[in-house]
Amino acid sequence: MNVSAVIRKSSIKLHEFIRWSVPLLVLSWVVVLCLSNTGYAEGQNYLSAMKGDVSATFGKNSDLPGYLYAGETLVAGVTWMKTKSPWVFVGLPLLMIFTHWGLSYVA
Structure with a gap:
């Protein structure tokens, strides 16, 4: 087996892994963001004195x-x-x- 065939084979394996893993990673990030408590926003208007x-x-x-x-x-x-x-x-x-x-x- 020459070098280009090895590179091509590993490239195909990497592409298949990315095709399988990226949607799973994106879905898991969406679930984490939906279930986290960072959505609550309370604050104070610090610029109100500048009116x-x-x-x-x-x-x-x-x-x-x-x-x-x-x-x-x-x-x-x-x-x-x-x-x-x-x-x-x-x-x-x-x-x-x-x-x-x-x-x-x-x-």
Whole structure:
């Protein structure tokens, strides 16, 4: 028997073993995960103290919305100069409304 035949035979045996054992291993892991007690989740919100900081950063009295609106207007102007499409000015108010809604949702 030459070396390639031995390698081929052992490769076939390994393939048969993997075909037999992998589904069994996966099934056993599923059973272990289903029967374990790690599914209970209790916790404390450690970030609740940061609500004031988030409101100050993204809220009504912060500078961020003004900077976002100015940036959106600047990008819309540059986009209009490059494309000359009036649809840019249709999208700008929609983007500003979406930004206003998103920031009011965060704050």
